Amino acid sequence: MKDKVLEILKENKDYISGEKISNILNVSRTAVWKNINTLKSEGYEIDSVSRKGYRLISSPDILTYEEISPYLNTDFIGKKILYFNTIDSTNKKAKEIAETSSDGTLVISEEQTSGRGRLGRNWTSPKGKSLLISILLKPKIDPSKVSNITLVGAAALVKALEDFDIQGLIKWPNDIIINDKKIAGILTELSAEINQVNYVVMGIGVNLYTNKEEFPEDIRNKAGSILSETGKTIDRKKFTGKFLNYFEKYYKEYFLGNNFHEIIKISKEKSILLGKEVRVIGRDYSYVAKVLDITSEGHLLVQKEDGAKEEIYSGEVSVRGKNGYI
Numbered sequence: 001m002k003d004k005v006l007e008i009l010k011e012n013k014d015y016i017s018g019e020k021i022s023n024i025l026n027v028s029r030t031a032v033w034k035n036i037n038t039l040k041s042e043g044y045e046i047d048s049v050s051r052k053g054y055r056l057i058s059s060p061d062i063l064t065y066e067e068i069s070p071y072l073n074t075d076f077i078g079k080k081i082l083y084f085n086t087i088d089s090t091n092k093k094a095k096e097i098a099e100t101s102s103d104g105t106l107v108i109s110e111e112q113t114s115g116r117g118r119l120g121r122n123w124t125s126p127k128g129k130s131l132l133i134s135i136l137l138k139p140k141i142d143p144s145k146v147s148n149i150t151l152v153g154a155a156a157l158v159k160a161l162e163d164f165d166i167q168g169l170i171k172w173p174n175d176i177i178i179n180d181k182k183i184a185g186i187l188t189e190l191s192a193e194i195n196q197v198n199y200v201v202m203g204i205g206v207n208l209y210t211n212k213e214e215f216p217e218d219i220r221n222k223a224g225s226i227l228s229e230t231g232k233t234i235d236r237k238k239f240t241g242k243f244l245n246y247f248e249k250y251y252k253e254y255f256l257g258n259n260f261h262e263i264i265k266i267s268k269e270k271s272i273l274l275g276k277e278v279r280v281i282g283r284d285y286s287y288v289a290k291v292l293d294i295t296s297e298g299h300l301l302v303q304k305e306d307g308a309k310e311e312i313y314s315g316e317v318s319v320r321g322k323n324g325y326i
Contacts, residue, residue, distance in 0.1 A: 001027065005035045006066050009046065009056040017053035061128070063108045063240055071241025076104035077135065077248040084109040086127070090134035091189060091203040098191065098199040103138040104248075108240075112205075129209040129225070131240055135247070137200040143192040146200055147314040148263075148298040150174045152254060153186045153202055155266040156246035163242050164234045166226065169272035171326065172300050173314040176206075177272050180326045181224030183207050204243075208236060260298065267294050272326060273319065278302070281318045 008021055018029045018036075025032070036054055040046055043060030059067060065081040072078050080102060087093055087109040094107045111127040137149070154170045161168040161176075168184070169177045176184035184206040191198040207225035215223045227233055253259045268274065273291045280289055280302060289302035292309070300312040300319065312319070 001025070001031065002035045002038050003066055005032060006039055006044070006056075009039075009054060010066075012055075015047075015049060015052040015055045020053070061236060062110070063131070063133075063236060067237050068240050068244075071238050071245075073241075073245050074104075074248045075252075076102075077251075078106050078244050079104060081106045081108060086111045086113065088112065088114040089203075090132055091187060091201050094134040094136045094201040094203075095189065095191070095199075098136055098201065101136055103136070105136040106244075107134040107136070108132065126210055126214050129207070129214075131204065131206040131208060131236060131243075133240070134201050134203045137202065137251070139197055139200065141197060142195065143190065143197050146190050146192070146197060147173070147188065148254070148260070149200060149202055149251070150186050150188045150314055151263050151267055151298050152250045153188070153204060153247060155250055155263050155270075156243055157184055157186075157204070157206070158266065158270045159246045160239060160243040161226075164232065164239065166230055166232065166234075168270070170267060170270045171272050172267070172294065172319065173298070177326060178224060178226070178229040180222075181229055182222055183224050183226055183229060206239075208239070209233060260296070264294060264296060264298065267298070273300070276321070279320045280312060281320060 004025055005021060008016065008024060018032045021032045022029045036046055036048070043062065045057040047055045047057050062083070064083045065078070068078065068081070082093065082097070082105070084093075084107070087107075089112055090107040090109050092114075094105070097105070097107075109132050112132050150173045154174060154176065157176050158168045158170060166178070171177050171182070174186040174188075175182050184204065187203040189201045189203070207223070209227045210225035212220060212224075212228045250263055254263060271294060274293070275291065277288060277290050280287055287304060289304045289310070291300060291302050293301040295301055295311060298314065301309060302312060303309050
């Protein structure tokens, strides 16, 4: 009901009476009034004038379906959104609802109290200053191909940034870099049988408005936000919509159209690692190598100091710059 009242207010630029809204929705004027008050409590500025009715003045900067949908052009991604003000982890929630929720369902929160990245690292996210989103996917593919969904997400992020004239680079396979600072990360988690995917949850965290001093001291040298690194304050709702549009496009091309070429092309063009010496870190080993290429399968091709070449698979290792993060 509340969502329908909001939709009517957004469609009408002038005042609309409570009686007219009640007639459209076939509910009492009291019900309309209660929902108007609920919207006001959520941050919507609604002017109420006797004998004229209600008029929406402004909407809050929140990432609900009602606020994102004007920017969405997708078939199934984001058609259902679970929105939270605070949550421990969007990925955790997405996994909890996976069995009963549809393909493309999103979990979005303004704040995470237990957010994490790859290899269990913490993800810092001051309230209301980030995009914290998890996408529930149910692809009918071999589980061995799932890791490349991370590359799809990274490609979608850098393309969305381009639409705001921001050049982000990809630190294979899951980080987005601006000015040698990590501004976004992706964590992809899988539930599968031997030859069948039950579901995939892709968690994305993008630092949008975080100031330098808001990052913990121990990560200030490697963490940044779009604001801190470009000076730009971009529209969260529009950015989220653009990212989801690109993600669905690339996701369908790869998994439904079996065409990974565009993703590899973007991964190479936007790579911050190609041609660089890096340190490849595994569980019980570490070695320096030069990054030669990203293969057609999405693997990182490196050359060790002894000349031997090796393909690095997403999720198997952590890649760091030879002398630092990049």
